[in-house]
Amino acid sequence: MSKVPAATSTLGLLRTLANRGPSTATALAAALDIPRSTTYHLLSVLTDAGFVVHLPDERRWTLGPSAFEIGMAYLRHDPREALARPVLIELAERVGHTVHLAALHGSEVVYLLKESPRSTRRASTLITDVGVRLPAATTASGRAMLATLSAEQVRAVMSSPTAFVSRTGRGPTSLSALRSVLTRERRSGYALEDGEILDGYASVGVAIIDSAGRLAGAVSVTVHTIGDAAGLDSVIAYVPQVREAAETIATRLSR
Amino acid sequence: MSKVPAATSTLGLLRTLANRGPSTATALAAALDIPRSTTYHLLSVLTDAGFVVHLPDERRWTLGPSAFEIGMAYLRHDPREALARPVLIELAERVGHTVHLAALHGSEVVYLLKESPRSTRRASTLITDVGVRLPAATTASGRAMLATLSAEQVRAVMSSPTAFVSRTGRGPTSLSALRSVLTRERRSGYALEDGEILDGYASVGVAIIDSAGRLAGAVSVTVHTIGDAAGLDSVIAYVPQVREAAETIATRLSR
DNA sequence: CAGCATAGTCTGGGATCCCAGACAGTTGAC
DNA sequence: GTCAACTGTCTGGGATCCCAGACTATGCTG
Numbered sequence: 001m002s003k004v005p006a007a008t009s010t011l012g013l014l015r016t017l018a019n020r021g022p023s024t025a026t027a028l029a030a031a032l033d034i035p036r037s038t039t040y041h042l043l044s045v046l047t048d049a050g051f052v053v054h055l056p057d058e059r060r061w062t063l064g065p066s067a068f069e070i071g072m073a074y075l076r077h078d079p080r081e082a083l084a085r086p087v088l089i090e091l092a093e094r095v096g097h098t099v100h101l102a103a104l105h106g107s108e109v110v111y112l113l114k115e116s117p118r119s120t121r122r123a124s125t126l127i128t129d130v131g132v133r134l135p136a137a138t139t140a141s142g143r144a145m146l147a148t149l150s151a152e153q154v155r156a157v158m159s160s161p162t163a164f165v166s167r168t169g170r171g172p173t174s175l176s177a178l179r180s181v182l183t184r185e186r187r188s189g190y191a192l193e194d195g196e197i198l199d200g201y202a203s204v205g206v207a208i209i210d211s212a213g214r215l216a217g218a219v220s221v222t223v224h225t226i227g228d229a230a231g232l233d234s235v236i237a238y239v240p241q242v243r244e245a246a247e248t249i250a251t252r253l254s255r
Numbered sequence: 256m257s258k259v260p261a262a263t264s265t266l267g268l269l270r271t272l273a274n275r276g277p278s279t280a281t282a283l284a285a286a287l288d289i290p291r292s293t294t295y296h297l298l299s300v301l302t303d304a305g306f307v308v309h310l311p312d313e314r315r316w317t318l319g320p321s322a323f324e325i326g327m328a329y330l331r332h333d334p335r336e337a338l339a340r341p342v343l344i345e346l347a348e349r350v351g352h353t354v355h356l357a358a359l360h361g362s363e364v365v366y367l368l369k370e371s372p373r374s375t376r377r378a379s380t381l382i383t384d385v386g387v388r389l390p391a392a393t394t395a396s397g398r399a400m401l402a403t404l405s406a407e408q409v410r411a412v413m414s415s416p417t418a419f420v421s422r423t424g425r426g427p428t429s430l431s432a433l434r435s436v437l438t439r440e441r442r443s444g445y446a447l448e449d450g451e452i453l454d455g456y457a458s459v460g461v462a463i464i465d466s467a468g469r470l471a472g473a474v475s476v477t478v479h480t481i482g483d484a485a486g487l488d489s490v491i492a493y494v495p496q497v498r499e500a501a502e503t504i505a506t507r508l509s510r
Numbered sequence: 511c512a513g514c515a516t517a518g519t520c521t522g523g524g525a526t527c528c529c530a531g532a533c534a535g536t537t538g539a540c
Numbered sequence: 541g542t543c544a545a546c547t548g549t550c551t552g553g554g555a556t557c558c559c560a561g562a563c564t565a566t567g568c569t570g
Contacts, residue, residue, distance in 0.1 A: 010266065073273030
């Protein structure tokens, strides 16, 4: 039992408004099973702090700009990086190749972390440096994350006119093509990208889903396949370790 | 004085973590002037709800994925649309041209509302339909919003490789070119776009800044300039009304 | 226009939450 | 290895917050 029920109710209001959209006070009180007067008191505090806005014309309440601000702040001060870094360092050593942590940002992925095994830590030929953004549709990390979204969410995310820009001319160039690829990758549980970002390199990516079912990024490994007789099989072989790393990160996020 | 101090403190913790980044519990207690034990109780509730994550290795606390979720939910259930719609309907009638409400979304603008005067309400030639996204650097709305950001924020937002994609080959194509344009537009208090989106059309845009100094979107008006002897002066003449509409929306958001 | 349902505000007292401070554990400096 | 500073947990009681419910205001329907 929470030691601060007012705090629990306050956060419950934020979550309920996030899930349901604009709502009346009576509906919010019912959803959280708290007295109407308490609900109005909490809504008043939330409104003063900018987390909620009152819509008088509709007699409903909705999330306010402070909710957006802390959402953006979360992206800026990403806890995943602190929690994920040791996991990725270990993964890079184990697989002997460069690994990344990425987040979905609209129709793009942004690379948050990049670790290489000590034996190869020299100037990287890979373009996927930290901070770089690439179209989600043509990256293993991006597609791993898109695969966790509903069809409607994918359509919304990919509505940008620049969503299907391709560096190498490869990869899906329409929503229907992307859907086919995602269907296949949902089934296999990982995304595979072969030369869509950089010729001669292939990647596999696995989404990070925390214990509450929330998408929290993706882990990927990139392999130089030219000269490798096993071809794509050599990168696919790393899927179990990548998945294990994604699950470790998810577990740490849920603590 | 707040009637629910626990709620006030809870939201204060979220805001402080958003502003300062990962922090120790002692620092948070000091920032909010609340007892250490109360701070730990509130952090426990916030962590259970996913709004905060504990970083044991650093002995610090940081925002968690629920903060991001309600930030994204805010974008989905935008209160601005409900509050802004009557303001934009009135503005469209008054200026006699199409007007828009837009939000910044990474390096792009997304059009949230589009209103035209009744006398012209036929199939629009304008591409700026609701839901459409366009590069911020080449739109009046986008530049009006970018002009409110710091140089560092502009660099971060515009780091996407697709940020400077141009439909008509006009408009700034580099960060330094954009900075020059933004400097000029900061001085004038509005953004002016002439044919960068669609030949023969010009737009002016003004950012919406609420009473707490938060960026909350932009309002713009678009005019067909071909055949108009006054040229750009005819669209610039609408800046006072656009600014007034932006201020009205800002005031409503702050209630 | 009347009636009804719901929104939003207000009040006072009993239930309980918040606080001060003690305590154990951890970390880093010397 | 010792010590200081800080982290994190726990406790009990007085201060105060939360609740039930009354009341006014508003909007919709017939």
